[in-house]
Amino acid sequence: MACFLVPAAEAVVTTIVTRTVKKKEKELEAKLSEGTEVKSAEAPRIKLSEKLNWLNIMLWGGSLLLMLEHIWHGEVVPWFPFLTAASSAEETSAMLHEMATVGVCMALLVTAVWAGMVFAANAIVKRQAEPAEQDDKEYAV
């Protein structure tokens, strides 16, 4: 009925968070560029804004394609109130129930998969950085 609105709402929030994080990262980079030695000593890592961007794409993309499905089934219309289920109190109640169950589960699953992706990406980057550190130790010995 309108389950895609829940992940779409989450997408709005995560997009705002991403923009704020990106802004802070740029400020931090500008500060670090003054002291380049500190920056070069840091291990390589994926920016938080980049990771959040993965979630944004999944949420926006998924919501968009699901909106197509709802238009296809006549549940979303181009005139007010845009959702056919909003025309009567009974249908509105069913719609809200669907949003609270299916919609929330959709948002949770996408976020959980994203969290798994972030965990895996961090582990891969860490694994890539470790041999280099070991090599350095070997040379030091």
Place this chain on the structure above:
Amino acid sequence: MTLLITVFAAVISTALWYVKAPDSKMRLGTLSLMYWGASLMWLVDAVFEFVELKSEFFEPAPADMLNDAFLGLSAVALGLVVWIGIVLIKDPKNVIRGILVKK
């Protein structure tokens, strides 16, 4: 059927992204993430439908299957349209910028 078609699109686009990575500038990662997002959402939809319909879920009417297949293909097409739009706007290879500057 919609879920199946979207999952196939997600797997193919991810495989293409992996083959071309890390030098690819075509933003195939964006395309694959879009399809994965939609696949996960349709998976949840399918689970709820299965809980409601039980075994009937696996015996759809041919007309419904055809309709769902059309929907799945339309969803894949919409994803491709959005992706090509992003590629053209971001212009990662500076092709459009180059053409406009020449003129």
